[in-house]
Structure formats: C-alpha cells, structure tokens
Amino acid sequence: MIDGISSNAGNLVFTGEDNGHFKAYNATDGKELWSFQCGAGVNAAPMFFEVDGKQHVAVAAGGNFQLNFKRGNAILVFGL
Numbered sequence: 001m002i003d004g005i006s007s008n009a010g011n012l013v014f015t016g017e018d019n020g021h022f023k024a025y026n027a028t029d030g031k032e033l034w035s036f037q038c039g040a041g042v043n044a045a046p047m048f049f050e051v052d053g054k055q056h057v058a059v060a061a062g063g064n065f066q067l068n069f070k071r072g073n074a075i076l077v078f079g080l
Contacts, residue, residue, distance in 0.1 A: 003015055003016040003017060003018070003042055003043050003044070003045075004016070004043075004044055004045020004046065005045065005046075006045055006046040006047060006048065006057075007027055008048050008055065008057075008080075010055070010080065011026060011027045011028060012024050012025070012026070012027060012033070012080070013025045013026075013027045014046040014057055014059070015042075015046070016038070016041070016042020016043065016044065016046070016059055016061070017041075017042060018041045018042075018043065019041070020037050020038045020039055020040055020041060020042060020061065020072075021035050021036070021037055021038070021042070022035070022036045022037075022038050022042050022046075022059055022061070022076065023035045023036075036076070036078070038059075038061035038072070038074060038076055039061060039072050039074065040061040040062060040072025040073075040074065041061065041062070041072075042059055042060070042061045043062065044059055044060040044061075044062070045059075046058065046059040047059070054079055054080075055079075055080045056077050056078060056079050056080060057077070057078050057080060058075060058076065058077045058078075059075070059076055060074070060075050060076075061074045061075075061076060062074075
C-alpha cells in the first residue's frame, strides 16, 4: 500500500487501497469493520472533522497515474 492511514479517539483506523477500497479497522485487534468501494484508487490520507457534535471521516479518491491505478476525482465523506 502507498496510501495514507488515520486513526481517531473512537479506536478506529481508516485507510484506502489502490483498488478503490476505503476500509475501517479496529485499532486494538486489527479486525476489518467496514469497507466501501470508492471507484478510484484511494491514495490520500483520511481526515476527521466534527460538525454539530457529529464526527465524520473524509478521503480523496483520485487514483495514481504513475502506477496506473484507476483514476477519479471524488472526495467522499462518511458520518461516524
């Protein structure tokens, strides 16, 4: 993987994959908890932010032309 990784205080770790999957893992045991197909390589680090007391995670799915990963132009945001 050449993708970024981020964790939050809720014991979650998020990372993307070159194949377009964006995944959440349990920070304690590494168990995969959730996955979403973004349609393009997720090679950016996820970021967290809060709006009106609700936490969100956002990530860019743009791919990578040097390594020929599927390209796109999306920013995806998920509520936690």
